[in-house]
Amino acid sequence: MGDIHRYDVPDTWPTWCPGCGNFGIWNAMKNAYANMDLAPHKTAIVCGIGCSGNLSYWINTYVLHSLHGRSIPVAQGVKLANSDLTVIVHAGDGDTYGEGLGHLLHAARRNIDITVFVHDNQVYGLTTGQPSPTSFKGTKWKVAPEGVFAAPVPPLPLALIAGATFVGRGFSGENKHLSELIVKAIRHRGFSLVDIGQPCVTFNHVNTWKWWNDHVYTLDETEHDRFDYDLALKKAQEVGDKIPIGVLYEVEKPTFDDEYRSLNAETLARAPIEDIDVDKLMARHL
């Protein structure tokens, strides 16, 4: 077990609202990193834009605080350029399931070895409380006084169908469990999505701490066979009275970055580029 304070940015403290679920995620991730003894300089975290993405200010690794909805493409570029890095995304539900939903599905089908953690507070936090793609149908908001008309996006089933090779759900309030889940997701080689229940105490008055505590239950590893795709798809759709947390699905498959790596023996970011010969190309045009 490494030192968890290695991952703190000195002289800073998160500006999340007191009681925000992001604190739990932040602690769990640092614990997970310390557990894995992750080298900060060999880790690249790409964040989206939201309260969730602001985490970029308070984690001491290489970070790219990107655009709303675009952290998954950025992370894929990082991974392809240097597959020796551990590449991790932290983004919001608006980020990942709204603005950037297409990117999520395409990254899943590529099975590129990055790990995506979605801080799913079922609300747009940073823009002060609009419904998000995972807000429940019928919930009322300032900007949806008649209630949300559309059904929520089902991220985990979508990711499974698209080809994600690791799918899990965590809850900010189950901190030790979350920390272990984070370790498993990062260790998994291939595309991993972990949706994390994250109460927003300021703007989401539906999915509160109490609501979450009343609904989540931990998947029993002896009962749930995480290698069974059909079972995983069924569990992924269990978001009613009971919401399972844990590893829903896991499978080993060749990754997108491995395919590229087999093409290019060198790590792209480190390949020497002095004196590249293009005379042979020119000869083909003569």
Added chain:
Amino acid sequence: MSNSRLNWKIGGEAGYGIMTVGEIFSKAFIKGGYCVVAHTEYPSLIRGGHNTFQVRIDAQRIRAPIQPVDILVALNAETVELDLNDLVPGGVLLYDAQSSNVAPTREDIILCEVPLLQLVTDLQLPKVAVNVAAMGASVGLIGYELTLLNAAIQDAFGGKGEKIVEQNVSAARAGYDYVTRAYPEPYKGGLAPIQGPRRMTLTGNDAICMGALKAGMKFIAIYPMTPTHTIMTYIASHAREYGVAMVQPEDEIAGINMAVGASFAGARSMVATSGGGFSLMVEGLGLAGATENPLVVVDGQRPGPSTGLATRTAQGDLRFCLHASQGDFFRVVLAPGDPEECFFETFRAFNLADALQTPVLVLTDKHLATTFFAAEPFETNGLAIDRGLLLAEGEVPADFKRYEATPTGVSARTVPGVEGGIFNANSDEHDERGHFSEDAPVVATLVDKRCRKYFTAAALLDGIKYHGNVTSGTVLVGWGSTKGAILDAMDFLRARDGVELGFLQVLFMSPFPSQLVKERLEGKRVVLIENNRGAQLGSLIKEHAQIRPDHTILRYDGRAFNADELYERIKEVL
């Protein structure tokens, strides 16, 4: 045609291989010592529609198409209808009466009937082979060397196996034999191979790819869009050889954001697209600007907002490229005018992107990107890689500030994996360490830092090229792909009218070479030439050099200037 030049045009419907003809026919003459410009016009259709390739061949240096055609090869009736008026009096219409069954309406031309379809059917070849038979027939008609055409066929089809090569060679031979028997006298004395420099046959896109590979581009994301889609083909076929990752992303938004990520991780990265795709990339461009990540962006322009004319040409994106993205940051914008510049300026674009840690935009257009030109092999000795202030392991100072507000605006950079170099590449306004900051003086300091790169870049670059007569009272001004037509029109003026003009080519639009432009244009009669409606370079010259053009020659119908047409239009204003 005299016996040192020929303007040859072939037309037919899409799906019958007109596209491959242009390169093969060009190469047959470039191998024979000639200079060639071969451009294609086609609608945005896969089957049907009117496709043409026009190949201008000359013993002298030429750089642009001209309109009057010496030999028109019609593979269908539509070509006869649409292109017959391009033929010069005394020119040849080479056609197959069976497939182009129309009565040509002109009496001042020579009809050369060749049963192309019958010839290839007799050889049991598919119908598409008529275009190769037509090339053979054309070579026969002018008494040129069939072996040179065969060599070009070998180059084009060699990768598909000997059988395909033999079939095409036999189709060419059949056309050649038929014509030399039926019309034994070479047309107007014929065209023979000459002693000329060894030249490559290549498009602007080919040259961009070579420049990028030479520069060590390691990551490229391209979502297909005319006219940069052939960059994708080129890089794909050399990706393994050069160790490049080429990704076809789900959209251009993903493409540019992937490229920013790859660049952040240390790989030289590029995206290529056209205006529509670039529109989608704009927020990602700003991300590269804000986080000071090197990036090369190629915009192959085509006409119109929205879908426009997908397969035609224009120079309408200049202002857009200069200003795309909200907020203040510096980007380099440059526009090569021929294949040499496509190669050398793309190479330089990667060095500038690294040296200035900001996006570099390379503007081409359909005309430059897809026309085949003749170019002598590029001299690559002396091309040195400059990665700028990129710190390697062990070079990171103890108190590393990634965004230190240096006098040049450029600060030392690390990439993930380098110990001691951790920072936040932050799209929020930030302080010198990358930490989020809304502190007013900090914000202003860092905005100034980014924008100071303008002056750093300006000190590195000339930004213009001046061609022709330095004492001319009249100076032509242009940018990008019009360079070829302008230089050729100047040759016509010199040869036919004894007039020697000057031409100011603006190569860099950002940083704008204000002083040099002013020096060259002050007190001159300025004739501005652009392939757009808004005279966008003209407006930049007014803004930066306070000079108004005296005359403006614009074309914005989706077609490039022909050199002869431009010659006439320049004469009108002289």
